[in-house]
Amino acid sequence: MAAIAPGGTIGILGGGQLGRMLAMAAAELGFKCHIYCPDAEAQAADVAARLTRAPYEDAVALAAFADSVDVVTYEFENVPAETARILSQHAPVRPAPRALAIAQDRLTEKTFLKEHGIATAPFAEVAVPADLDAALVRIGTPAILKTRRMGYDGKGQAKIARAEEAAAAWEAIGRLPAIVEGFVDFEREISVVVARGADGGTAAYDPVENLHTDHILARTYAPAALAPALADEARAIAARIVAELDYVGVMGVEMFLLPESAGASRLTVNEIAPRVHNSGHWTMDACAVSQFEQHIRAICGWPLGDPARHSDAVMTNLIGDAAAGWAAIAAEPGAKLHLYGKAEARPGRKMGHVNRLFPLGKRPPVTSR
Numbered sequence: 001m002a003a004i005a006p007g008g009t010i011g012i013l014g015g016g017q018l019g020r021m022l023a024m025a026a027a028e029l030g031f032k033c034h035i036y037c038p039d040a041e042a043q044a045a046d047v048a049a050r051l052t053r054a055p056y057e058d059a060v061a062l063a064a065f066a067d068s069v070d071v072v073t074y075e076f077e078n079v080p081a082e083t084a085r086i087l088s089q090h091a092p093v094r095p096a097p098r099a100l101a102i103a104q105d106r107l108t109e110k111t112f113l114k115e116h117g118i119a120t121a122p123f124a125e126v127a128v129p130a131d132l133d134a135a136l137v138r139i140g141t142p143a144i145l146k147t148r149r150m151g152y153d154g155k156g157q158a159k160i161a162r163a164e165e166a167a168a169a170w171e172a173i174g175r176l177p178a179i180v181e182g183f184v185d186f187e188r189e190i191s192v193v194v195a196r197g198a199d200g201g202t203a204a205y206d207p208v209e210n211l212h213t214d215h216i217l218a219r220t221y222a223p224a225a226l227a228p229a230l231a232d233e234a235r236a237i238a239a240r241i242v243a244e245l246d247y248v249g250v251m252g253v254e255m256f257l258l259p260e261s262a263g264a265s266r267l268t269v270n271e272i273a274p275r276v277h278n279s280g281h282w283t284m285d286a287c288a289v290s291q292f293e294q295h296i297r298a299i300c301g302w303p304l305g306d307p308a309r310h311s312d313a314v315m316t317n318l319i320g321d322a323a324a325g326w327a328a329i330a331a332e333p334g335a336k337l338h339l340y341g342k343a344e345a346r347p348g349r350k351m352g353h354v355n356r357l358f359p360l361g362k363r364p365p366v367t368s369r
């Protein structure tokens with residue numbers, strides 16, 4: 001594939017903060033962006049050349065959008081398969097629709113990982129309540145029931161501490177097609193943001209440690225405190241996933257680190273996100289090439305940038321009212337504020353983030369504050 005030269009136009013499906021930061025990175029390389037999004041509010045469109053506001057099912061609008069760009073990408077994974085198919089008749093779609101289809105369904109995602117020898121929590125399909133009872137016998141409790149589709153930030157999930165709770169869990173997730181997973185007694189949650197270029201080369205950022213509050217990412221510590229061999233293993237797992245998918249672009253790979261007592265392999269994959277990832281926001285200020293620029297480079301057929309970290313960082317999400325503290329953060333030495341331009345600070349809504357930078361090897365310890 002020939003590289004897309006500066007001056008080209010990138011189509012982005014979705015108008016939220018990830019699209020916004022992709023569009024800003026694209027602008028830095030001389031590209032224009034065209035955002036496609038059904039929502040009334042589209043923060044990405046504030047920083048892009050064009051906006052098409054239309055439903056994802058509007059075949060005419062999709063075709064016109066794809067005809068106006070050199071490549072189509074997306075900032076979230078719940079793009080209907082038919083939408084991706086229509087777009088791909090008019091422009092290259094990167095990452096390819098197959099990766100999207102696999103990652104947007106927890107059953108196909110976990111099955112794909114298993115078939116490629118990548119460790120996950122034990123899991124089983126739950127199509128009807130009887131499946132759940134059978135699966136719990138096999139997997140045991142505690143377990144987590146998760147809807148196959150549209151789950152994020154802990155939505156569409158119910159914990160099952162004892163088998164008697166199965167029926168209530170099935171109700172809680174809305175009786176939707178699901179999987180049940182064994183509960184992983186992890187030591188820490190880490191993630192790797194990895195990129196794969198059009199030439200098949202990969203570049204992984206350092207593994208980071210993530211802390212969640214109410215199932216929403218609260219802070220990312222870069223790097224995760226890991227023995228070098230373990231950090232290499234995490235990067236290698238992420239690189240293998242993108243290679244097996246023949247993926248082009250940036251992917252977030254969420255992993256559980258098991259306690260040392262778990263034995264030989266301590267890493268299991270929880271989830272793959274076929275897009276730039278919240279746990280990669282630290283790269284905006286602690287690496288020469290951010291995950292956003294890296295994604296633009298990959299989908300445009302450019303050489304990948306160096307993922308090396310020049311600083312340590314702690315990324316804190318500004319959720320709901322936290323963004324009201326912008327003035328104090330702006331006055332703080334070593335802090336870089338990023339706000340997403342959202343009008344209303346609803347509880348649980350990601351309004352922005354702040355990257356606090358530290359010299360290499362000097363980031364503060366992880367706290368559960």
Ligand code: AMP
Nearest residue numbers: 121144151152153154181182183184271
């Ligand atoms: P997910 O939506 O799959 O990323 O899950 C959201 C959060 O729930 C994860 O970040 C974990 O903290 C927790 N979680 C998900 N799956 C499991 C599991 N199998 N065992 C233990 N905790 C889990």
